[in-house]
Amino acid sequence: MAKNSAKRLKEIVKVSAFYGFGFLVDNKIKRQDNSPENLRLACEDLGPTFIKLGQILSTRPDILPAEYIKELSKLQDNVLPEKFKDINKVIKSEFGKSIEELFLKFNEIPLASASVAQVHEATLKDGREVIVKVQRPEISDKMETDISILSRIFNLTKAKFKDTLIDPSEALNELLDSTRLELDFNIEAENIEKFRKINKSVACIYAPFVISEYSGKTVLTLEKIKGYKIDDKKGLLEQGYDLPDISKKLALSFLKNIFEDGFFHADPHPGNLLIRDGKICFIDFGIIGNLNKTLRDSLNDAVVAVAYEDINKLISVFMSIGIKDGFVDRNQLYEDIDYLFANYLNTSFENINMSYMLQEVFDVARRNNIKLPKELTLVIRTFIILEGVIAQISPEIKVLDIAIPYVKSHNLNKDIDLDEVLLNTHIFLKNSVKVPTKLIEVSDNILSGRTKIKLELKNLDKPLNELNRMVNRMVFGLVVSAMIVASSLVLNSNIGPKVYDVSLIGVIGFIVAGISGLWLLISILKSGMM
Structure with a gap:
């Protein structure tokens, strides 16, 4: 060493x-x-x-x-800030020119000094006022x-x-x-440009321009934004701003970025949010959250499931995106979620924080050996910060009160992805062709004694009629399967009375099997044992 x-x-x-x-x-x-x-x-x-x-x-x-x-x-x-001569060396190393050659003015005293970089005010040769973020030497x-x-x-x-x-x-x-x-400011510049692009149609949201000719891997130059910090209640009220309106717009902007865009500013503390000309201006894009479509849809489904107290839906979300980190007992998971709904969420949503709700839901998954994607944990952290900011300026505004209607509406008005529909239809039709063959194989295995059904009985103290119903459904399901197989064989053999050259016995068999199968499915769904 x-x-x-x-x-x-x-x-x-x-x-x-x-x-x-x-x-x-x-x-x-x-x-x-x-x-x-x-x-x-x-x-x-x-x-x-x-x-x-x-x-x-x-x-x-x-x-x-x-x-x-x-x-x-x-x-x-x-x-503590770096010496100005060292900052000059970083800029000269990046652009091949000194500060004096690049800028008309450059304030030697930094506005802020952090672990990775420090920020200076400056003026370009053309008179534009800018903010220059310079990486610490040898960091x-x-x-x-x-x-x-x-x-x-x-x-x-x-x-x-x-x-x-x-x-x-x-x-x-x-x-x-x-x-x-974080040590590549080109990435932060790209994040700013992307944020500007996805929010260009949102009148109340703004982000600074990147001055690309004065930016690189170790230096980032941005348009200077003069405004009030979002937690400066006195200054904002003196300027006639409506604080609850600002809070609602801020919450809605994050909901849009998270649930629709899948790209969001993940560090919305007061120092990174300025109010200027009626707009909420975001600065410092060092921490950004990304959610792909699958995660966005799953997060959307999770919030809707909580809103409607749909336990089975929430379990489906966990199982679809989570990674099993051990044995998962679905019965225990069901009981934990039911307990969560009954004891924590069975109250007015105005008394619950969005971050608290998500944290509790994620904790249930973790306790049941389901590891959820790390991208979603950044969403929780973002909501924790966001709710803290809103609580400072408008305590009466609750993010969850805004989020639930938004997510429900977004769920109903979600655009249909034609490519996804066609793909799923293709898969369904492809698998449907194999159904008769698979059913014949199953019936052959049953008749020949090669099929074994393994029953694992737990909680024997439960009423025996539950077990009886389960066995009856299994037998009934096998009978329905046999009817489908038999009807398929009759249709293929084309025997018995015919209508339009199609075996009437086979058609009737399919109809009876279909009605019976539908009845069985409905009974299972009603019992909540699906």
Whole structure:
């Protein structure tokens, strides 16, 4: 290990021990008070990489308990600014020209100084006022060193995380991915342009122009937006703004971006939301959420299922997008969701936060060994921040009150995807052709004794008539299947009385089988045992 790495490792061990986490890196140190607050303080003391790691973990309620998520969300990303001469070197390295050659004015004192970059006000040669985000020199090397050390520590301490919710390897991979994205300002520029494009028809939403000729991998130059911070209630009221109206528009914009566009600003704290000329202006696109169509539809279905207290629908959503992380007992899952609806959500929606509702639903999935996509956890974190902002300026506005009608309407008015319909129709027809052959195989196997039906009986204390009904349905289903097979054989043989050269016996057999099968299906659905 290099000298600098060894020195840094000692620093990490020392700070970790001070805040009660020394047992993770040194077996000789006893486990101490490792409260959520101590974890946050340790991250702040250890600098940029650990602040970033904490911020990433604050977006992952599927990895850490709620109390840790809440505390890590408070992480402050303010550090001492770099010397101006070093900032000039970064700009010259990016463009081949000095600050004096590129800008008419450039404020040496930064507006803000974070772990990865700092922000300066400037004026271009043509007089346009801009904001220049400059990456800290050598920040990439420093973060790579810390990540390498973390990797070594995690490899040595895997056993200590065995019975916890924390997956160190997963957290480290998240850190690596996030770091690569955040250290390339070209990606942030692309995010801004995409956000502008998908919201161009939304009159109340705005994002700054990217000045592309003054932007690159380590420098990002944007249009300067002069406005009021969204939590500046006094300033906004003095300008005649309607705060509840701003809150509703903000909530609706996020619902559109999440449920329709699948692309949303995932860090909507007050410092990133400005009000100017009646528009909500978004800045700092370092954290962006992406949801593909499958995840958007599933999230939509989950919210609708909660709104209608449709337990089976919610289970279907879990099973379709979740990854089984062990045995999943559907009966237990059903009971947990039923308990959730009865004890937590059986109240007016105005008393429930959107983030709380989603968090509770996701916790049920996690307790039942279903791991939901990490992209959806970022949605929860975004709603936590969003609801906090709205609570500051309009406490009477509840995001869930806006979300439920929106999602229901969106569900009803969803455009039909013709390609998807054609594909599903093709698959259905293709499989339908195989049905008679498969049924004949099943009947042959039954008649020859090759088919075995395995029944696993649980909860024997339940009434025996439930078991009787189940067996009766199975027998009835087999009879219906046999009728379909027999009718198919009669039609193929073309025997008996005919109508339009089609066997009447076969047609009647199909009709009777169809009606019987429909009756059986309806009885199963009514019983709730589907």
